[in-house]
Amino acid sequence: MAREVRCKTVEEPSLVALAKTHAATPSFKNKTASGSHLSNVHLCISSSCFLSGAGQDVGRSCILVSIGGKNIMLDCGMHMGFNDDRRFPDFSYITQQGRLTEFLDCVIISHFHLDHCGALPYMSEMVGYDGPIYMTHPTKAICPILLEDFRKITVDKKGETNFFTSQMIKDCMKKVVPLNLHQTVQVDDELEIKAYYAGHVLGAAMVQIKVGSESVVYTGDYNMTPDRHLGAAWIDKCRPDILISESTYATTIRDSKRCRERDFLKKVHETVERGGKVLIPVFALGRAQELCILLETFWERMNMKAPIYFSTGLTEKANHYYKLFITWTNQKIRKTFVQRNMFEFKHIKAFDRSYADNPGPMVVFATPGMLHAGQSLQIFKKWAGNEKNMIIMPGYCVQGTIGHKILNGQKKLEMENRQTVIEIERCEPGCCHLSLEVKLQVEYMSFSAHADAKGIMQLIRMAEPRNMLLVHGEAKKMEFLKDKIEQEFTINCFMPANGETTTVITNPSVPVDISLNLLKREMALGGPLPDPKKPRTMHGTLIMKDNSLRLVSPEQALKELGLNEHQLRFTCRVQLQDPHSDPDTLSRIYTHLKSVLKGYTIQHLPDGTVMVESIVIKVSSSAEEPNTKVLLLSWSYQDEDLGSFLSTLLKKGLPSGLSSM
C-alpha cells in the first residue's frame, strides 16, 4: 500500500519503441511491373512511452525508431527514482530473441544527462550490444564521469550487486563513435545521421536520421534561448517526416532566466552579508559550471571577499572539459576566451572538509546534488541548525532523499543515525535526539535549460516537419501543446503513451532510371516540354532488378527478359433499343460520339465499325428482335479508361434527335 503511494508520481517504464516498416525495403527480385505507380512506404512508429506522472520526476528516454528497415535507438536513459530493474529500459521489449546487436543498426545519445545515457553501459556490456554508439565529442568525454559518479551513488546503497563496473563503462565508451556538428555520418550504405546544436548542456545535440528520402529528427533535450554559457538550439529547414521533440515545459512560458539568476544572486548575497553560509548541492557537471560563472562574475563586480569552494575534484575536472570544448559554448564565452577564459575562476577554490567548521560566511558547491549521501549531506548536517545559513537546490531531487524532503518544507528530519546525533551534538550542543532540526533557509532555483512552449513552436517553424511526436513530458500539458501545434501548423501531432503504437505514412521519392529511348518517344509524341515543377504521367515498364529500378519501353523490357508479348483486350456488350437498321444505328452512334468526344479521333470505317482511338464498336442485331441492338466494344488495356467511359455512355442509350448520318 505504502509503496503505491510512493510510486504514484514515479514514471512507469517508458521505453518508447518505434517499430519498423516492412514496405520500406522492397524485395528486389526479377519482377516486372507495368505503370509508374509506386506504393507508399510506411514509416510505422510504435511508442510505449508513459510520460512523467505528476511532473515531479525525471523520465528515462529510450526511443527506438525504425525507418526504412533500419532500427535506431535514440538515447538510453535510466530512471533515478528506481533502485531495481525498473531503473533501466526493458530491452527484451525490443527483441526477445537474439542479441541487440543484430537488431539495432546504431545507438545515438543526445547528451550526457543520466536520463539520456545512464543505461548505456548496462545495455552494451550487460545485455550485450556491440554495434556503434554515436555521440558528440563533449558527450563522449563527459559521459563516463557522470556514469562513474552515478555508479558511486549506487554502490553506496545496499544490495546493489548487479550493477555495471568501471571497466564496463570504459568498454562501453570504446564503442562510441564521436560526432561533429553538421557533419553527415554514414552509418552504413543507407543510413546517415547528422548532428545539430541543441543548447541545453555542453555537447547536447539534436540528430537527423535519414534513410533514402525518409527522415526523422530527434531533439533530445534542447533550449531555444541562449544562457550564460551555451547558445540556442538551431536546425536546418530539413522537413523531416517526423520530428520527435521533448516537451518538458510544454505549456510553460518560463520567466526569463535573467530574473531567476538575479534572484539567485540576491539570495546568495544577502546570506553572505549577514555572515551565513550557502550550500549549493550540485552534480559534478552542467548546472555547477553555469552557477560558477554566475557567482564568479558577481563576486568580481561586487568585489566580494567571502570564499567560494568546490567540494570535490570532479567539478574542477568538469571545468577542464568546458575549457577543452570551448567551441560548444556560446558566442560570448568564445569571444572573451582570448582575453580571459571564463572557466578559469579567480574566486572559486577547492574545498577541504575541515573548512566546513570555519567561522564566517562562505559559499560551497558540494556533490551529490540530491543530498542523499557524501559531502553535501555532511555539510548540510553541520549547517542545518543555523538560521543564518542557506541551502539552494538548483535541480531535481528524487523522492525520499533529504533534498526532496527539505524542498517539501520538512523542518525536522528523522536521521535514525547515531553518528548524526554526535555530529549534531557537536555543532548544536544540547540537541541530543535522533532528529535534525532544519533551521537554515531552503531555496529552490530551477535552472534547467529546456525549451518552453514558445521554443518548441519555434523549432517546428525551423524544421518544418510533416508530423510531430511529443515525448518527455506530462500528458495533460502535452495534450494542450498538441492541439496548438495541430492548429497552427496543420500537421499531425502524436503523443504516444506507454505501449501505444503510432503509424506514420510517408511518400518517399524512389529514384528510377528512365531509358533514353522512352524519353525520346515521349518527346516525339509532342505535347508541352516537361516542366520540372509539374508531375507528368508517363507509360513504361518498371524493371526491378539487382537493386536498381529502371523504366523502359515495354518492347525493351520484353526483349531484355526474353518474354513473349501478349495483347490484352477487353470486350463488352451493350444492349440498346434502337428502331433503325444496323448501319443506321452505327451512324447514329458515330454522330453521337462525335458530338460528345471532342478532340478524340473518331472514324467511321467502311467495314461497318466505328473506331474511337483504338476502341472498336460494332453493331449487330438478331432477326427476332431487330430493334434490340447489341453493341460490341473492344479496347486494349491501355485505353481502359476511355473504354469504360464509352460503355457507360452507350448504356445510357442514344439521344432521340440524332440523325443517322
Place this chain on the structure above:
Amino acid sequence: METSPGRGCSITMEILKHLESSLESDSHTQVLQGLRLLALTLPELEAPLRGSVIRRVLGPLEGLVREGRRAVALMDVLLATYRSGPCDSRLVSLMASMLNSQNPSDAALCAAATLHPETCPPGLRQKVVAVLLGPLQMVTGVTLLDWTNDRHTDQQTDHRHTDRQTDHRHTDQQTDHRHTDRQTDHRHTDQQTDHRHTDQPADHRHTDQPTDHRHTDQQTDNRHTDRDHRQTDHRQTDEDHKQTDEDHRQTDEDHRQTDTDQDRQTEGRSSLSLLLDHLNHKPSCISLLCVSVSSAPYVTDMDSSASVILAVVSLLRICNGHSPSPESKAAIGCSKASTNLIGCSKVQRCCLDSLASLSTCPGAVERVVEVFHVLVQNLQNPDSDPTVLQKNYQAMLRWLSVSAEPNSLADLVTEDLLPVLKKRVCDVRWEVRDSTLEFLGQLCEALSCTVTPILLEALCDQESYVRASAISALARTLPLSDQQGEPGNQTQEQTLGQLLDILSQDSEGFPRRAVVQFFISWLKTHPSSSSSSSLCSVLSLGSTDLDWEVKVHTLELVELLMEETLPGHQESELGSAPPPYGGSGGTNLLTHTDLTHPYAVTPSQPSPLLTHTPTELTHPYAVTPSQPSPLTHTHPTDTHTHPTHTPLTHTPPTHTHPTTSVVCGLSRLVELGVVTALLNGLFDCDRPVALKACSLLLRLRDAVCPSRSLGKGAMTTDDTTVATVTFDLRGQVWEREVTRKLQEKRGSDWVKESREVGCDRPNKNRDSDRTDGAGSEACDRSTGKSVCEGSARVCEVLWSLGLEERQSVLSQSSDHVQNSPLSLLEDILNATDTSHTDEVIVDCY
C-alpha cells in the same frame, strides 16, 4: 469492485476477442501490439486458460505466418507458446513454416531463435542447422552440412546446370511427398503448396500465399513455361493438376522416389536463388551472415567444428579483402557477396565473437595456426574498427590457451604479433591503444614475456584510461621481469617513481586507482620485497585521495599489509617479519612528492628490540615528531638522504617472542602509516570507504590490542608493551575528533597508568597549543613536561572510537533514510500539505 466468476469469465472472453481481432486487423500497428501482448502473457498463463487462448489465436497466427511479414514478432509468440507448456502439432508446423520463410533473413532469424535446446522442437533441429549454416557455406565455400546424409539440403549444392535438366514441375507428385514426408521435409511441403494453392484441402497446414510463389517462380529464369502456362489458363492448369494428382496417387514407390528427387532439386534451386539474391543485396547479406555466424558455435557438433572454424576464418579473410576460395565462387555463382563484405565491421565483430566461442570446440587445436594468422591479419589492417580490434584481442587470448604447446606459437608472437602490437600502441584512437595495452598485459602473463618499455612509454599517454591500462599491464608483467632476472632493479625503481608521481599528480581517478591496485598485486607477488617507502607514500596519498575508489583500494592494500605483518595472534609464535627500522617512509615521500608525512616512528633502541624481552623494554617505541630525531638519521638503513625508491627486502623471519612480534608488527604498521590511513578512511564522507576502514580497524584492534588493556591489573606486561605503541595524529583532519573521543574514554586510573607507560622521548614541540591532545595527557607528567605531544597510543584510540557502533551505523546504506517507513510517512504527510501549493516543481536536470 465486486467481480463474480461469471463476470471474470466474460471479461476474459472480451480480452480474448480483442486479441483475436487485433491479430486479424489490417493495421500493422495493431497486429504488432497483439503479438507483443501474446508473447508477454502466454508464459504467465495457467493450463486451462492457456489452452483456450492458444486455440483462439492459432487461426489468426496461421494467417499471419502465411502473410510472411513480422517474422520476428511472430516467432516471439510461437516460442513463448512452445516454451510455456504442451502444445499441438499445429504450432510446431507453424514454426516449421516460419523456417521455410521466403525471406532467408527472416528464416535465419527464426532459426536462430529456435536454436536453444529447450525451445527447439526435435523435428526441426536439422532444418534449423541447415538454415543457419547455409549462408555461411555459400559465401565461404566450406562444406559445413553433411549433405550426403541430409536429404533436405543436398540440392543446395547442386549447380544450376543440373537444375535445368529437371526444370519440369511435376506438381502432382508432390502430394505424395506431402503425405509421406510431412514431418521431415518442410521445405518440400511448402513447395507443393506453391503450385496447388487452389486445390488444397481447407485445413492444410502449409498454405503459403499465392503471390509469394509467383515471386519465387519469376526469380528463376528457366521457369517461364510454367509461368506462361499459369497466366494463360490458370484454371485449366489446376484442373490438370487435380487430375494428375489422382493419377499419381496410383504410381509405384520407385516412381515416387524419382519425383521426390526432382522436386527437391527444384525446391533446392528455388531456395538457392533466393539465398543468392539475398547475398547479392548488401544489407541483407550482412544481416544474414551475422545471424549465421553468431549461431554457428551453437550448432557445431564434434564432427563439424573444424570446418565451421575454417568457414569463419575464411569469412574473416573475405572481410579483410582477400578473395574467397575458388570453390566458393563456384558455389555462389558470383562474387558480389564477397565484395559486399570487404571491411564490414559488423560481420567481423560477429566472426570474432564466434571464433572466441569456437575455441573450446574439439576441432579447435588443428586450426590454431590458421586462426592466429587471420587474427594477426586483422590487427595489421589500419582501418580496423576499435571494437573489432577489441574482439580480435579477446579471441586471440582464447586461442592462445587452445594451443597445446604455447611455444609453437612463440615465433608467430615474436615475429608477427609483437611488431603489429607496437604499432597499435601508437594508434591515434585511444580506444585502440587501450585495448592493445590491456591485451599486452594479458599476453605477457600468458606467455611469460615482458614488454615493459612499451608500457612505460604509455604511462605518459594523454588519455587517462590508457594510462590506467598501462599501469594494470605493468602490474601483470613487472613480477615476470623480476622472475626472469632482468637487470630490472633500476627499471623497477624508475617505474615505482613514475607510478607514485601518477598517484600524487594525475588529475584523473582511473590511473590513480590503477596505481594502488598495482601495489596490491605487487605486494601479493613480492610479499618480501615490498618497498616500505613506496608503500608509505601510497598509503598516505591513497587514503587522502579525492576518488573514493582510490581510497577503497588503499584500504585493500592496508588489509594485505595487515595480513602480512600481523599473521594473527596465535600464529605469531612463528614470528612475523620484524620492522625494517630505518625505512622511515614518510620522509622518503617527502623528497618524492613534496608532501609532509604526518608521522615517523622510530624505536628508541632499535637493535636490541629483537633480542630483548618486552619487560626490559618499557618504552620500545617513541614517537618521532615531524622533525626527525637524531636517532632516525643515524640509523644505517635510513633513506632520508636517498630519495630513491629502493625496494626494501624484509629481514627473513626470525623466531621471536609472540608479543615481540605483535609489537613489532604493530610498530611496523604504524610506521607504514597504516593506522593513519585507516583513520583517514574511518572519517571519510564516502560510506563504503568508512565502512571498510571501520571493519579493518576492528580487526586490527581484535588482533593486536588486549581487550583489557586499559583495565586495572588484568594487563600482562606483554599487553602493556603493545599498548604503548603510539602514532602521531597531528595535522590530521580527524585530530580533534579522535582527541575528543580519547578524552571521553579516559579515566583517572588511566592517567595514573599513563605515567608509567608514557613516552620517554623528549619532544621539541612541547610549547604547542594543543594542550587538549591525547598525547599530552599520555605523556609523563611527573617530569612536568608534555613529552609526547601530538601522539596517541594506538590501542587506546582503537578502544575509544566505538568501532562496533560505528560499524552498525555505517553498514546502513545511504538510502536507509529514504527507505524507512517513517520517511515514507513524512513524505505522505508532506504531499498532503503541499498539494495545494501554487507551483509544482518541474525540473529534469
